[in-house]
Amino acid sequence: MLPTTPTTEFEQSLNGELATPQEVLKWALEEFGNDVSLACSFGAEDVVLVDMLAKLTPNPRIFVLDTGRLHQETYDVMDLCRARYNTRFEIFTPDGTDLQSLLSEKGPNSFFASISNRKECCHIRKVEPLKRALVGHRAWITGLRREQSVTRKHLPKVEIDLEHGGIKKISPLADWSELQVWNYIKVNQVPYNALHDSGFPSIGCAPCTRAVKPGEDIRAGRWWWESPEHKECGLHSRKA
Ligand code: SF4
Incomplete structure (x- = not known):
């Protein structure tokens, strides 16, 4: 089932271009307290x-x-x-039994063989752990931006995530450009992934991510052997 937009007037107002990321985050912390988490993969947006x-x-x-x-x-x-932030990160790993079965039956590189194999690996290593990570949550925060791909061009800042029980999914940087992200990192001296300096605009798992050439789409290096409309791992399922 697909996520839908929120219904309250205030939540819809947060989707307006004038709501800054900090305003969206402040609202999320006040509204959901300890029941909201950031999903962090340590890409530029997440830091x-x-x-x-x-x-x-x-x-x-x-x-x-x-x-x-x-x-x-x-x-x-x-x-x-x-x-830097004296922060505890909650780490979620794949279910051991599922991972052992996958590796035993198909080997460590099954994701190259087909889209269904790739989605199976993403499901075991990402999608199922995400479901566990969100247990007890009323909302989660992501670093998604509309510019990142064709699958994200209509991304709202606040939406209802029916994939995860109808909790709120919050993307404070939805309308930010790549330039705004990097300006923030530089001005605030935020630690960032060294791979960004080697031509990796988008970073995921090592075997499924590579550097892109100048002018290439910023997600061209993710699952580069697949066409753009398939380039989601199942964490962020929605229509473009
Ligand atoms: S990105 Fe690649 S290695 Fe990572 S979970 Fe998906 S298929 Fe597996």
Whole structure:
């Protein structure tokens, strides 16, 4: 089932272009308290949101889906953020039994063989752990932006996420450009993933992410062997 837009007038007003990311985050913290978390993969947008949250509240809830296939650079920036913000990250890993079955039956590289195999791997390593991470939540925060892909061009800042029991899904940076993200990182000296300096605008699992050439789409390096309309891992299922 697909997410829908929120119904209250105030939540709809947050979707307006004038609501800054900090205003959206402040509203989310006041509205949901300890029942809202940031899903953080340590890409550029996520470290911006970690910095903003740390400036708004002393103990923001932030979780990480550690797929077991992340780049070393991602673990490095996780440690940098842990030290800089004195923040605890809740780590969710794939279910051990499911992962053992997948590896035993199809090997470590099954995702290259077909879209269904790739979605199976993403389901075990990302989608199912996300469901566990969101248990007890009334809302979650993402670093998604409309510019990132054809599948995200109508992304609202606040929506109802029917994939996860009708909780709110909040994307404070929905209308930000890549330039705004990098300006924020530079001005605020936010730690960021070193892979961004090597041509990786979007970072996921190591075997499924590569650098892009100048002028290429910013998500061209994710699952580069697939066509653009398939380039979602199941964490953010919605129509464009
Ligand atoms: S991005 Fe690749 S390695 Fe990571 S979960 Fe998806 S298919 Fe598996």
